[in-house]
Amino acid sequence: MIELIASGLVLASMYGLVAVGISLTWSSVGMLNLAQGFVFTFGGYVAFLFAQYMAKNFSIRDGVLLSLGVVLLGMIGSAIAGLIVGGLAFLPLHDRVNFPVRGLIATLAISIMGTQIFMLIFGPQSKPLPQIFGIKRLKIGEFSIAYGQVGTIVVATVVLLIVTLWMRRSRRGLQMRAMMMNPLGANMVGVSVRTTGMIALAISGALAGLASVLLGQIFFVSPTSGVQPLIVGLIISLAGGLGSMPGTVLAAVLLGFAEAVTARYTEQSFVPFVQFALVIAILTFKPRGLGGVLEDVRE
Amino acid sequence: MREVSSGYGTMRVIHGLNFTIDPGERIGLVGLNGHGKTTLISTIxxxxxxxxxxIEFMGQQIGGRRSHGVGRNTPKIVRSGIAIAPQGDAIFPGLTVEENLASGAYTEGAWKTRKQRRDAILEVFPPLRTRLKQSAGTLSGGERRMVSVGRALMADAKLYLVDEPSLGLAPKISIGLVDALCKIDLGDGAMLIAEQNLPLLSGRCDRILGMHAGELKEDVGEAFGDIPPAAEM
Incomplete structure (x- = not known):
């Protein structure tokens, strides 16, 4: 039972990180970022290169410092990838006609090209990341949970809390929420759509990078490893109500548990069916998603 | 402003305007619908x-010739010290009144003193006091306008542009709003109020400029002076 809860929460944390990023980008920049999978993988490879470099030159293969470095570089790498996506798809297009569709196509193009470039550089084999939380297991009575799972849940929760607080309390966070509500009005109080948009892309990139490193504990990094998180992240951010942090997190928990339960009692191949059925059910009864903040805001 | 023209696409709305606003001045801009008041404010x-x-502002060129990139410089111009309360209201409906006001305090200095600034604005618009935690989308039209104007006043600006504060409001409420606007102590900041309703402004501003078909008519105050206020209602 505890194992089921743990794996459900692990999936929820990972999906939550990616989905909150997609949701943040959509609501502040107004662009559905299909290149989020590319951003995700980019951070994974940066973390892998760092681990490889440390192992080769300093023979450091584990330890707290290496783990910290892997996490930080994964996040920084993905934040940079987010800025690249912004530079290619957002800055040149955002004040042109029909930006949502153009942005969608541009990010799709980046996503496809990115996968091919990764393939070219790193080859199709998966690359392992170091086990950042160690390989021991935490014992609770007769059950045991891997440290990796506990670490993933804790880190993801803490980071999402920090982002939520930052959005609520800081000046930049206020600007970003203002931009979600009314981009024109935000412009008039001095919020630069371009700067704030790039910040939003970098933050959602960093979240994806964290998810990438955490997922790298279970599945290795490969050129296409961003596809699954992108798809699930997209449907979660839809089900959560694009733009709503609490709604997105709730949807991530629901879909994470749906996957954990399905995979345990039936087969892994049923997982997408159950997930999509769940999302369709949510959107049938709550067309604006669970959070539904965009009720009368951005149309 | 010297020889300023502007417009949209092939349309020229403003025709070669020349005028100056001095520090501490309160100027009324009067004109009928579609004669370029809002366009003038948008141009600035x-x-x-x-x-x-x-267009020169405090010795800095902020206008100049430009044919693309609508609104791209707006944040920079706003941050250089021009606060704007747009026509209608461009408030943020999902944020609380408090957050709406805070978003006006964009500059570093204004952000740090946002509590004092907010209290000063609550003095001017007391009805907002009880609404601080309420989301701005649920307010009445008059209250929304107060939020919109209040947000502009939160800025640490040298020039406040207020576009049609009375638009769509009941006469009694709009009189109260304009009264409040004219009572605020701006220090050396100047204010430009665009308005269709001349009697609302006359006697309350330092100077009243008339606007007709995209051209300025200086000091039209007297020309309209003999129109009884009732006719304007």
């Missing part, structure tokens, strides 16, 4: 389709 903050001529 760079939100028209194109513009030409020179």
């Amino acid at each position: 903050v760079g939100m028209t389709g194109w513009q030409d001529g020179s």
Whole structure:
């Protein structure tokens, strides 16, 4: 039972990180970022290169410092990838006609090209990341949970809390929420759509990078490893109500548990069916998603 | 402003305007619908389709010739010290009144003193006091306008542009709003209020400029002076 809860929460944390990023980008920049999978993988490879470099030159293969470095570089790498996506798809297009569709196509193009470039550089084999939380297991009575799972849940929760607080309390966070509500009005109080948009892309990139490193504990990094998180992240951010942090997190928990339960009692191949059925059910009864903040805001 | 023209696409709305606003001055801009009041305000903050001529603000060129990039410089111009309360209201409906006001305090200095600034604005618009935690989308029209104007006043600006504060409001409420606007102590900041309703402004501003078909008529105050206020209602 505890194992089921743990794996459900692990999936929820990972999906939550990616989905909150997609949701943040959509609501502040107004662009559905299909290149989020590319951003995700980019951070994974940066973390892998760092681990490889440390192992080769300093023979450091584990330890707290290496783990910290892997996490930080994964996040920084993905934040940079987010800025690249912004530079290619957002800055040149955002004040042109029909930006949502153009942005969608541009990010799709980046996503496809990115996968091919990764393939070219790193080859199709998966690359392992170091086990950042160690390989021991935490014992609770007769059950045991891997440290990796506990670490993933804790880190993801803490980071999402920090982002939520930052959005609520800081000046930049206020600007970003203002931009979600009314981009024109935000412009008039001095919020630069371009700067704030790039910040939003970098933050959602960093979240994806964290998810990438955490997922790298279970599945290795490969050129296409961003596809699954992108798809699930997209449907979660839809089900959560694009733009709503609490709604997105709730949807991530629901879909994470749906996957954990399905995979345990039936087969892994049923997982997408159950997930999509769940999302369709949510959107049938709550067309604006669970959070539904965009009720009368951005149309 | 010297020889400023502006418009949208192939349309020229403003025709070669020349005028100056002095520090501490309160100016009324009067004119009928569609004669360019809003366009003039949009021009100052760079939100028209194109513009030409020179707009100087505190020794800095903020206008100049431009034919693309609508609104791209607006944040920079706003941060250089021009606060704007747009026509209708461009408030943020999902944020609380408090957050709406705080978003006006964009500059570093204004952000740090946002509590004092907010209290000063609550003095001017007391009805907002009980609404601080309420989301701005649920307010009445008059209260929304107060939030919109209040947000502009939160800024640490040298020039406040207020576009049609009375639009769509009941006469009694709009009189109260304009009264409040004219009572605020701006220090050395100047204010430009665009308005269709001349009697609302006359006697309350330092200077009243008339606007007709995209051209300025200086000091039209007396020309309209003999129109009884009732006719305007």
